[in-house]
Each structure stands twice: as structure tokens, then as C-alpha cells.
Amino acid sequence: MDFAGAYSIDHLKFLLEGFGLTLYMAVIAIICSFIIGAVIAIIRYAKVPVISQILAVIVEIIRNLPLLLLIFFTYLALPDIGIKFNPIPAAIIALTIFEAAMLSEIIRSGLNSIDKGQIEAARSSGLNYIQTLWHIILPQALRRMVPPIVSQFISLLKDTSLAVVVSVPELLHSGQIIYGQKQAYLVPILLLIVMMYFVVNYALSILSRRLEVKNT
Known part of the structure; x- marks a missing residue:
């Protein structure tokens, strides 16, 4: 294992650029x-x-599909019907569609949790x-929905790594390029990638727990 070579300034800068794209994709998809x-x-x-019935069917279909399949479909299948996206927009669109279906169920459950007597x-x-x-309804429901929504955002950030399959230059893709140069870089680079994901996701998980405690 070559930690010194793996953690050179150029490699770290390259990884940070990839991580920046990862965060960019996640933020756009989250919003x-x-x-x-x-x-x-x-x-x-x-x-x-x-x-509402049509949307219910669409949501159930999307929620039961692998995100990887949606990424492949957006990038590889849509061009066959004249809709073509570059890798980054294709990945963001697939992430957005998938997460929108997941979040819609979280938000709907939050709305349904409010006592009908208040209406x-x-x-x-x-x-x-x-x-x-x-x-x-919405102000009360949002307080209850914050923890599961934050948890879903954590999942979304991790799911951005799947964009590597369509060669999006995000964090994992950048890491693959670096350790592809030299086998001794593999473990150091993977450890650094793990740490970068962990720091951001752990910070979000702490935020989620604090918001949950605050709203109870």
C-alpha cells in the first residue's frame, strides 16, 4: 500500500473535484x-x-424498480425515442425521479398522520x-417528516455512486481512475472515499436525530 503516493496533492485535488460533483448532483436531486x-x-x-390514482400507480412502479435500472434507462434507452442526455443530467434525472417517488410516500404519510379533526x-x-x-396541516406534518426525509437524503447521497456506471466523474469514478494507475493505491484511495462519504452522511444523521428529538 502506497499512502504517500495515493494521497499526493494532484490525487487529492482530483478526488475533491469528484466529491464536489457528487454533492452537486445530490443537492440538485434533493431540491x-x-x-x-x-x-x-x-x-x-x-x-x-x-x-391521484394515476400518480399512485406511477409511484408504486418507480419505488419497486432498482435505481440502477432507471439510470440505464434514462441514459441508454431514452435516446432510442429521440431524448438524449449527457451522463450527468441523465444521472440527476434518474435520481430525482426515484427519490421523488420515495419522498412522496414519506410526505403523504406525514400528512395522513395529522388528526382529521383538525381539518x-x-x-x-x-x-x-x-x-x-x-x-x-403542512406545518405540523413537516415537523414529523423531517427525520425520515433527512434519512432519505442520506440514501440519495450514497446512491449518487451508482452514476459511475454511466461514467459520471463523481467521487467513486475519480477514485477508480486513481487506483487504476497503481494497485498499491487501491486501499488508501478506497479508505479515503469511505471517510469522505462517512463524514457527510454522519453529519446528516446527527442532524436527523437532533431534529427528531426536538420534534418529540
């Missing part, structure tokens, strides 16, 4: 998937005719359905 997931959850919670009380006080949802 987009949360917005889409929230919209889907609210539509299903409101039981909008036809649309009736709000409506009787003169609030319409949208006002009740925005001012009464």
Missing part, C-alpha cells in the same frame, strides 16, 4: 425530488379524481381547503 414529491403527495392526499375544526372556522392545508 427537485422534494418539490416533485411534495406535489405528488399533496395531490394524492387531496384525492384528486383520476390524477374539520379549521374548515368550521372559515378556512377553505387550501388554507387549511397550508396553515394547519
Whole structure:
């Protein structure tokens, strides 16, 4: 094992660039998937005719597919019907679709956990359905949803490593290039990659636990 050679300035810089892309992909996917997931959850919670049933079917299909399959489909299959993405956008789109389905169930469960009596009380006080949802239901539900949502974000960050299959230059791909130069770099580089993932995910897990304690 060659730790000194593996941890050269050039190698560390290369890894950090890959990790930067990993975080970038994760942040974009987190923001987009949360917005889409929230919209889907609210539509299903409101039981909008036809649309909610269609969304329920789509969500169940996506939730039961491997994320890797979605990445392959977005990057390799869509070009056959004239929709072509570069590796990074393809990976982000696949991550967003997959995580939106997961988050929609978390958000919908949070909405359903609020006592229906509060809706009736709000409506009787003169609030319409949208006002009740925005001012009464969502604030309470969000407090309950924060820990599982953060946990899902942790999973998303780890899932970005699957983008390596379509040659996205994220952290794992950068590591493969480095230890591909010399076998002695394999263990040092993998250990460093493990540590980089661990630091970020552990920080998020601590945040999740603190928010859970705060909201109980």
C-alpha cells in the first residue's frame, strides 16, 4: 500500500473535484425530488379524481424498480425515442425521479398522520381547503417528516455512486481512475472515499436525530 503516493496533492485535488460533483448532483436531486414529491403527495392526499390514482400507480412502479435500472434507462434507452442526455443530467434525472417517488410516500404519510379533526375544526372556522392545508396541516406534518426525509437524503447521497456506471466523474469514478494507475493505491484511495462519504452522511444523521428529538 502506497499512502504517500495515493494521497499526493494532484490525487487529492482530483478526488475533491469528484466529491464536489457528487454533492452537486445530490443537492440538485434533493431540491427537485422534494418539490416533485411534495406535489405528488399533496395531490394524492387531496384525492384528486383520476390524477391521484394515476400518480399512485406511477409511484408504486418507480419505488419497486432498482435505481440502477432507471439510470440505464434514462441514459441508454431514452435516446432510442429521440431524448438524449449527457451522463450527468441523465444521472440527476434518474435520481430525482426515484427519490421523488420515495419522498412522496414519506410526505403523504406525514400528512395522513395529522388528526382529521383538525381539518374539520379549521374548515368550521372559515378556512377553505387550501388554507387549511397550508396553515394547519403542512406545518405540523413537516415537523414529523423531517427525520425520515433527512434519512432519505442520506440514501440519495450514497446512491449518487451508482452514476459511475454511466461514467459520471463523481467521487467513486475519480477514485477508480486513481487506483487504476497503481494497485498499491487501491486501499488508501478506497479508505479515503469511505471517510469522505462517512463524514457527510454522519453529519446528516446527527442532524436527523437532533431534529427528531426536538420534534418529540
